[in-house]
Amino acid sequence: xxxxxxxxxxxxxxxxxxxxxxxxxxxxxxxxxxxxxxxxxxxxxxxxxxxxxxxxxxxxxxxxxxxxxxxxxxxxxxxxxxxxxxxxxxxxxxxxxxxxxxxxxxxxxxxxxxxxxxxxxxxxxxxxxxxxxxxxxxxxxxxxxxxxxxxxxxxxxxxxxxxxxxxxxxxxxxxxxxxxxxxxxxxxxxxxxxxxxxxxxxxxxxxxxxxxxxxxxxxxxxxxxxxxxxxxxxxxxxxxxxxxxxxxxxxxx
Amino acid sequence: xxxxxxxxxxxxxxxxxxxxxxxxxxxxxxxxxxxxxxxxxxxxxxxxxxxxxxxxxxxxxxxxxxxxxxxxxxxxxxxxxxxxxxxxxxxxxxxxxxxxxxxxxxxxxxxxxxxxxxxxxxxxxxxxxxxxxxxxxxxxxxxxxxxxxxxxxxxxxxxxxxxxxxxxxxxxxxxxx
Numbered sequence: 001x002x003x004x005x006x007x008x009x010x011x012x013x014x015x016x017x018x019x020x021x022x023x024x025x026x027x028x029x030x031x032x033x034x035x036x037x038x039x040x041x042x043x044x045x046x047x048x049x050x051x052x053x054x055x056x057x058x059x060x061x062x063x064x065x066x067x068x069x070x071x072x073x074x075x076x077x078x079x080x081x082x083x084x085x086x087x088x089x090x091x092x093x094x095x096x097x098x099x100x101x102x103x104x105x106x107x108x109x110x111x112x113x114x115x116x117x118x119x120x121x122x123x124x125x126x127x128x129x130x131x132x133x134x135x136x137x138x139x140x141x142x143x144x145x146x147x148x149x150x151x152x153x154x155x156x157x158x159x160x161x162x163x164x165x166x167x168x169x170x171x172x173x174x175x176x177x178x179x180x181x182x183x184x185x186x187x188x189x190x191x192x193x194x195x196x197x198x199x200x201x202x203x204x205x206x207x208x209x210x211x212x213x214x215x216x217x218x219x220x221x222x223x224x225x226x227x228x229x230x231x232x233x234x235x236x237x238x239x240x241x242x243x244x245x246x247x248x249x250x251x252x253x
Numbered sequence: 254x255x256x257x258x259x260x261x262x263x264x265x266x267x268x269x270x271x272x273x274x275x276x277x278x279x280x281x282x283x284x285x286x287x288x289x290x291x292x293x294x295x296x297x298x299x300x301x302x303x304x305x306x307x308x309x310x311x312x313x314x315x316x317x318x319x320x321x322x323x324x325x326x327x328x329x330x331x332x333x334x335x336x337x338x339x340x341x342x343x344x345x346x347x348x349x350x351x352x353x354x355x356x357x358x359x360x361x362x363x364x365x366x367x368x369x370x371x372x373x374x375x376x377x378x379x380x381x382x383x384x385x386x387x388x389x390x391x392x393x394x395x396x397x398x399x400x401x402x403x404x405x406x407x408x409x410x411x412x413x414x415x416x417x418x419x420x421x422x423x424x425x426x427x428x429x430x
Contacts, residue, residue: 010413017387019394044420051369051423052278052388059274064266065287068273071294072265074258135391 007031007038016045018132046130050137050200129161129180130197139188139195147176147188147195148250151242166242170232172252174245177224187227190250199227258301264320265294271390272324278385279332281374289335293328300327325390325400329382336378372422380415387412 007028014020015028032039129143139147146161153163164177169189175198179185188195201223237245272293276286297304307319373381379401386397387408398408 009417010409013409013413013416017394045416048416048419048423049388052373052384055369056274056278056389059277060270062270062273064269064273068269068287068291068294069266071291072262072269072298074262074298 007041009041012038012041012045016042016049016132046137049132053137130200133194137197139197143178143180143188144195147178149246151239151246152176152237166237166245167228167233167235168237170234174237174250174252175228175231175233177228185221185224187224189231190252193251195250198231199224257304258298260316261297261301261304261320264317265297265324267317268321268324271321272328275325275328275385275390276332278373278389279328279381289328289332292331292335293324296331297324297327322396322400325386325392326402329400333378367422367424369419369423372419375422376415376418379411380418383408383411384415384419388416 011020011024011028015025020028028038028042032042129139129141130137131140132138138144142160146159146163150159150161150163152165160181162179162181164179164185166174166176169175173189173191175187175189176195177185177187184201186197186201187199188197190196201221269290272290273286276289276293277283280286280289304320304323307316311319367375373384376384382401383397386392386400387394390397392400394405394408394412397412398405401408403411
């Protein structure tokens with residue numbers, strides 16, 4: 001509690017926005033491990049951010065109404081303006097999800113995100129393994145490490161984060177689902193050199209260490225399966241394919 | 254300046270989905286949001302000549318970013334104009350001073366669950382703008398301050414107050430300790 005007074009709302013907000021200077025951010029993280037009230041305040045702000053994105057990001061994927069396209073063409077304009085909204089919708093229907101979303105730096109708009117955040121993933125003393133990068137949520141710390149370096153189902157013992165499975169989305173990017181020891185789990189996709197967290201689900205259970213793959217299905221919640229469908233997930237990567245990725249990186253070719 | 258009009262027409266389609274999202278965060282429904290977006294597009298095309306030219310050799314991305322910022326500013330101004338017009342109408346019709354929202358806010362703040370969209374509508378205008386630009390649109394503090402035409406310190410203070418107000422409106426205070 002003694003640390004609490006030194007962290008005002010503005011500092012916590014700056015931290016959540018990724019603009020707190022590195023030294024202060026490190027101190028804040030360290031304090032948050034020992035101060036559950038501080039950790040809760042950070043989690044509240046992260047959740048708020050995620051809720052806002054979940055509420056409004058789907059707008060990006062809606063077709064742009066004709067009247068706006070008409071307004072854009074303007075009175076007497078000779079050229080037809082490309083109806084990008086319609087084009088994006090069509091591409092989504094053609095099993096190639098509208099991952100042009102990437103260019104907006106947005107969190108996956110169509111994913112069921114907000115409703116899942118009630119049971120916070122960010123609890124306990126394990127720190128907060130998610131940060132923001134240019135307006136999106138990306139994996140940090142041990143979660144980032146696990147996503148980049150662990151084979152699915154391979155982690156033994158009390159790992160803070162465990163990879164459940166990997167797949168390639170229709171857009172070409174690699175995605176992995178994960179479970180956290182502190183409870184909950186999620187799905188992250190490799191974009192722009194970071195693991196972009198697409199989904200957090202408090203209902204996900206970490207598979208028992210002894211059961212490995214067999215139990216992995218309990219960590220795949222309906223929300224994750226829904227997200228995978230939206231992403232156009234292909235077959236799960238085989239251990240060989242995963243090893244290849246660990247060697248040469250997860251960025252989409 | 255037909256050149257800037259042509260450049261705007263060329264660039265706006267890529268920016269439109271984000272303008273619609275921004276407008277949606279500011280208004281109560283899809284219809285109002287698209288009205289706002291349409292007004293902004295029409296104003297932008299009329300004022301295209303005012304749009305400051307980018308240095309020659311600007312990349313497509315730089316052009317898009319510049320158009321986006323400019324358009325956010327136009328949406329913001331159109332939204333504020335609309336709010337003021339509606340407040341004036343209401344003051345005339347209802348004989349009040351436009352304080353209804355405040356009374357509503359204090360009433361519903363005690364309810365358990367306010368949706369995030371409803372909570373956004375309870376914020377004072379300047380906080381709603383700050384939250385929309387930074388937390389939803391992902392603008393940097395500086396970019397958001399530029400769009401709002403205020404110093405960065407003012408932006409961050411509005412943003413902070415908006416966030417804490419949202420957290421309170423969403424009822425987190427009871428579930429977290």
